Amino acid sequence: VLIIGERINSTRGKIAEAIEKRDASFIQKEAKMQVEAGSDYIDVNTGALIEKESEGLAWLVETVQQVIDKPLCIDSSNSEAIARALKLHKGKCMINSITAEKKRFNSFLPLLKEHDCSVVALCADDSGIPATAEGRVEIASQIIEDLIAEGIALADIYIDPIILPISTEPKVGVVALDTIEQVKKKYPGVHTICGLSNISFGLPLRKLINQVFLIMAMQKGLDAAIIDPTYKHFLANIIAAETLLGKDEYSVNYINAYREGKLEIGG
Amino acid sequence: VLIIGERINSTRGKIAEAIEKRDASFIQKEAKMQVEAGSDYIDVNTGALIEKESEGLAWLVETVQQVIDKPLCIDSSNSEAIARALKLHKGKCMINSITAEKKRFNSFLPLLKEHDCSVVALCADDSGIPATAEGRVEIASQIIEDLIAEGIALADIYIDPIILPISTEPKVGVVALDTIEQVKKKYPGVHTICGLSNISFGLPLRKLINQVFLIMAMQKGLDAAIIDPTYKHFLANIIAAETLLGKDEYSVNYINAYREGKLEIGG
Numbered sequence: 001v002l003i004i005g006e007r008i009n010s011t012r013g014k015i016a017e018a019i020e021k022r023d024a025s026f027i028q029k030e031a032k033m034q035v036e037a038g039s040d041y042i043d044v045n046t047g048a049l050i051e052k053e054s055e056g057l058a059w060l061v062e063t064v065q066q067v068i069d070k071p072l073c074i075d076s077s078n079s080e081a082i083a084r085a086l087k088l089h090k091g092k093c094m095i096n097s098i099t100a101e102k103k104r105f106n107s108f109l110p111l112l113k114e115h116d117c118s119v120v121a122l123c124a125d126d127s128g129i130p131a132t133a134e135g136r137v138e139i140a141s142q143i144i145e146d147l148i149a150e151g152i153a154l155a156d157i158y159i160d161p162i163i164l165p166i167s168t169e170p171k172v173g174v175v176a177l178d179t180i181e182q183v184k185k186k187y188p189g190v191h192t193i194c195g196l197s198n199i200s201f202g203l204p205l206r207k208l209i210n211q212v213f214l215i216m217a218m219q220k221g222l223d224a225a226i227i228d229p230t231y232k233h234f235l236a237n238i239i240a241a242e243t244l245l246g247k248d249e250y251s252v253n254y255i256n257a258y259r260e261g262k263l264e265i266g267g
Numbered sequence: 268v269l270i271i272g273e274r275i276n277s278t279r280g281k282i283a284e285a286i287e288k289r290d291a292s293f294i295q296k297e298a299k300m301q302v303e304a305g306s307d308y309i310d311v312n313t314g315a316l317i318e319k320e321s322e323g324l325a326w327l328v329e330t331v332q333q334v335i336d337k338p339l340c341i342d343s344s345n346s347e348a349i350a351r352a353l354k355l356h357k358g359k360c361m362i363n364s365i366t367a368e369k370k371r372f373n374s375f376l377p378l379l380k381e382h383d384c385s386v387v388a389l390c391a392d393d394s395g396i397p398a399t400a401e402g403r404v405e406i407a408s409q410i411i412e413d414l415i416a417e418g419i420a421l422a423d424i425y426i427d428p429i430i431l432p433i434s435t436e437p438k439v440g441v442v443a444l445d446t447i448e449q450v451k452k453k454y455p456g457v458h459t460i461c462g463l464s465n466i467s468f469g470l471p472l473r474k475l476i477n478q479v480f481l482i483m484a485m486q487k488g489l490d491a492a493i494i495d496p497t498y499k500h501f502l503a504n505i506i507a508a509e510t511l512l513g514k515d516e517y518s519v520n521y522i523n524a525y526r527e528g529k530l531e532i533g534g
Contacts, residue, residue, distance in 0.1 A: 166510060167518040173511040177486075199511070203518055204525045208532065212507040215482045219444075240479040243433060244440040244466070251434040251470055258471045265475065 002224035005034030037229035045075035079107035100125035133178035165201035269491035272301030304496035312342035321348035346374035367392035400445035432468035
């Protein structure tokens with residue numbers, strides 16, 4: 001599974017402060033730490049800065065790319081902020097995210113056509129987020145068909161089933177898991193992604209819930225996870241899950257990870 | 268998921284020694300510890316004692332039932348040992364296990380008809396263990412049909428897909444998981460069970476593999492797991508998994524378990 005490091009997000013107080021102060025070394029340390037922990041992409045999000053979002057995002061793209069080689073996942077619902085960041089980003093990034101909402105979809109589409117990038121698509125439209133997996137798959141299908149018609153490659157689309165808090169409605173976990181499974185079945189070449197942490201909103205020991213849900217999502221065919229990769233349990237579980245799902249001949253990856261100390265999670 | 272506590276097994280040196288010495292207090296402590304940790308059944312196995320198996324098993328049944336109220340899972344491939352243990356067991360126990368091997372099936376059948384008990388059935392026959400889920404489901408179907416024809420209730424049958432070491436063949440995990448899913452789909456009233464620990468045979472940090480596999484099996488519909496319940500990670504993961512699978516309205520079980528300190532697994 002691809003790992004998208006989620007730590008550089010302005011909803012975290014220390015990150016917002018570092019962006020505000022243009023503290024490049026703090027941000028760069030966060031980026032390097034996440035790459036060392038196994039991230040394939042580094043997510044950057046300045047949504048909480050509101051009117052300073054676009055400027056902050058541009059600064060983050062340049063600041064982070066000065067010190068790491070991994071691509072960024074540029075995380076904003078604001079197409080102007082995305083456009084500015086895309087001009088600065090070197091290499092092929094991931095855009096996070098579009099929806100089937102008409103205004104949002106239409107504002108992002110020219111950017112996706114102009115730049116070589118992949119894109120996260122949330123299963124929501126102008127009516128909101130469907131309560132059922134079937135409803136979400138319908139939205140995913142519409143987005144996929146529309147993007148393909150515009151020349152976007154299927155493999156560059158990452159469908160996000162949308163994770164809602166399990167504490168408010170016990171079915172939201174199964175709905176998201178079933179959406180992943182059904183989308184992968186209907187479009188074998190498409191990718192799936194999710195931000196995990198919302199699932200545990202409002203509950204104690206959130207990482208316990210998050211890590212169990214990640215294993216379940218991987219079993220359904222999840223291709224990419226937006227997580228805090230510095231939490232070692234995630235990586236250990238991911239490696240064990242990939243071995244158990246038949247992707248590790250003679251358990252070589254698992255044994256190597258053990259020798260490198262990546263599986264030391266106590267207990 | 269039902270928890271079958273696996274610790275009282277003569278393959279463990281200290282257990283074999285305690286049985287040999289008829290050290291009732293050691294065995295009773297092991298039984299109580301497992302009940303306190305959440306076991307629904309206590310497995311008792313004396314297979315490693317060979318010619319003393321039957322005598323040892325009978326002693327275990329009486330010794331364990333003196334101190335706990337939970338039923339036992341009487342674990343032997345020897346029908347004489349099972350017959351003797353069944354006469355001593357108070358209440359409805361679980362027999363572990365039959366297969367579709369003709370001799371074994373026929374030697375256990377009269378016992379199952381005579382006593383009110385549930386039974387674990389392994390997906391193996393006289394040709395061995397099929398490499399595919401389809402082959403295992405076929406054996407499970409044959410056992411289920413044969414038992415039902417003899418008057419055994421569907422709900423008293425626990426199908427075990429048979430867990431083999433992932434280190435020797437990367438597909439064995441998926442084959443076992445698919446067997447659970449397909450058996451549950453074909454016979455909605457039947458139960459499924461598995462002994463987890465074989466999956467990690469030969470690998471380091473076996474409990475990491477075991478706990479990830481347990482979550483995957485629960486997602487496929489596993490009804491009972493033969494585990495060491497004193498390893499707190501198992502219980503924490505089970506509670507989180509049940510919450511995520513939609514079986515915990517408003518996450519009440521999860522929050523209560525947290526308050527009772529059951530989820531404290533570090534990390």
